[in-house]
Amino acid sequence: MSDARPVGIFDSGLGGLTVVKELVRLMPGEELIYLGDTARFPYGGRSDETIRNLGLQDAKFLLKRDIKMIVVACNTVSSVALEYLRESVHDIPVIGVVLPGARAAVFRTAEKKIGVIGTAATIRTQSYVKAIHDIDPDIKVFFRACPLFAPLVEDNLYDSEIARMVAQHYIYQLVDNGIDCLILGCTHYPLLMEVIQGVVGSRVELIDSALWAAKEAQDILTALDACNPRSTGGLEGSTFFITDLTPGFSQGAQIFLGQKLNKIEKIELEKITG
Amino acid sequence: MSDARPVGIFDSGLGGLTVVKELVRLMPGEELIYLGDTARFPYGGRSDETIRNLGLQDAKFLLKRDIKMIVVACNTVSSVALEYLRESVHDIPVIGVVLPGARAAVFRTAEKKIGVIGTAATIRTQSYVKAIHDIDPDIKVFFRACPLFAPLVEDNLYDSEIARMVAQHYIYQLVDNGIDCLILGCTHYPLLMEVIQGVVGSRVELIDSALWAAKEAQDILTALDACNPRSTGGLEGSTFFITDLTPGFSQGAQIFLGQKLNKIEKIELEKITG
Numbered sequence: 001m002s003d004a005r006p007v008g009i010f011d012s013g014l015g016g017l018t019v020v021k022e023l024v025r026l027m028p029g030e031e032l033i034y035l036g037d038t039a040r041f042p043y044g045g046r047s048d049e050t051i052r053n054l055g056l057q058d059a060k061f062l063l064k065r066d067i068k069m070i071v072v073a074c075n076t077v078s079s080v081a082l083e084y085l086r087e088s089v090h091d092i093p094v095i096g097v098v099l100p101g102a103r104a105a106v107f108r109t110a111e112k113k114i115g116v117i118g119t120a121a122t123i124r125t126q127s128y129v130k131a132i133h134d135i136d137p138d139i140k141v142f143f144r145a146c147p148l149f150a151p152l153v154e155d156n157l158y159d160s161e162i163a164r165m166v167a168q169h170y171i172y173q174l175v176d177n178g179i180d181c182l183i184l185g186c187t188h189y190p191l192l193m194e195v196i197q198g199v200v201g202s203r204v205e206l207i208d209s210a211l212w213a214a215k216e217a218q219d220i221l222t223a224l225d226a227c228n229p230r231s232t233g234g235l236e237g238s239t240f241f242i243t244d245l246t247p248g249f250s251q252g253a254q255i256f257l258g259q260k261l262n263k264i265e266k267i268e269l270e271k272i273t274g
Numbered sequence: 275m276s277d278a279r280p281v282g283i284f285d286s287g288l289g290g291l292t293v294v295k296e297l298v299r300l301m302p303g304e305e306l307i308y309l310g311d312t313a314r315f316p317y318g319g320r321s322d323e324t325i326r327n328l329g330l331q332d333a334k335f336l337l338k339r340d341i342k343m344i345v346v347a348c349n350t351v352s353s354v355a356l357e358y359l360r361e362s363v364h365d366i367p368v369i370g371v372v373l374p375g376a377r378a379a380v381f382r383t384a385e386k387k388i389g390v391i392g393t394a395a396t397i398r399t400q401s402y403v404k405a406i407h408d409i410d411p412d413i414k415v416f417f418r419a420c421p422l423f424a425p426l427v428e429d430n431l432y433d434s435e436i437a438r439m440v441a442q443h444y445i446y447q448l449v450d451n452g453i454d455c456l457i458l459g460c461t462h463y464p465l466l467m468e469v470i471q472g473v474v475g476s477r478v479e480l481i482d483s484a485l486w487a488a489k490e491a492q493d494i495l496t497a498l499d500a501c502n503p504r505s506t507g508g509l510e511g512s513t514f515f516i517t518d519l520t521p522g523f524s525q526g527a528q529i530f531l532g533q534k535l536n537k538i539e540k541i542e543l544e545k546i547t548g
Contacts, residue, residue: 151425
């Protein structure tokens, strides 16, 4: 049995396109339906209750489109509301970005010392720490919120001296703690990989949550024998919705996807909140 | 005639508390009703249409509370939607932060060269440029969006080497252009005053829009003979609403107000959008 229905994926904004990029690379036959809630971006500073409501509204919007899986590309929603979403969405798998990233780091750390960086919200929830300790409670986890990283990427400064200085400020302590793996717990951070690798040195392996979430999506579709039998997908066969045509959306798509996104559709927020 | 009704003031978040601070300093007798739309912060990256809708919802919330004036502390709304709000609010004055800052700079520049910094949205709208040229079309205006400044302040890094480096990156060109006044076109920037002054040197005067907006509010209330005859105001006599109890709201209030804010009330977003 195979399944030609599309894969739904949502994020608070455009950063989730880093997950789209990996999904398309790994599974070029799959159709995707992406929702970026640019009218209410960013979710990171919101309260847990608000984040749960936002996540559920996003998921419901996708569910109306006969999808076979939901990928929560947003670290904030994955950290705060994944169980809540699973309780609300019964029929199809819901996967986030936290567990795949945590699992990859656990499999790779030799020193049993893992670092985690993310937005203030992701770090505050301790979601990566819990996910790591669920697998191996003996691993030491060191974490740091890096609230300037996402704005740096959005200001196109991800390969600058400022970025290097900010990375040093945030990450130096983690390296001093002897980590050998560092989880990039935010969709924006893959853009900073070179800068961060320069700061942590070659001894520390960077774990890209976007990549591992895409791999998990592939594993689950394969296990369910639910891959798309046709090859109608890829960026051309996929659909992209945003809730606000923000002035930066075109440049943002280019940054996160690594290429232009020609068709992007604005939907009214009422279609989500109503 | 005097007028004991409160002054309404709103912002997309907590940055508008820098305007509150100046209002309380200049007019300690006035009661304020503040609305910080922390559930939908920041407005800066949104489309003009969305910004107009958000601003109108905020204004309507305040209008239900029998106020005598609206101060739009948000540079984004002041830039995009002030006329729109004035058309919708008939009975009481609506003042923004753009014109007061622009006017102060025009009165002060000897070289007739003014610099403006702000968020991407404020700079994109050219609101300060238009306001300056309405007064004196011969003045040369140089501008620069500084999208990292607000996150720097919120991450408590406003007095750091990183802040100095970012300020240099953004502002150096403006100084090279020979400006003698620099308008701080964002509620967050007063916190960066020392760092920015260090970069621009003592020859350039910094114009704090928050301060000049508060002065304009005072001038208008005085001209209308509508000051509060009682002395029931100040921070103690004022009311503060936010739309989301974000994790950072307590620290944010401390940063922008320079002191703790004990009573802050969360209101449901439906009370604004409905």
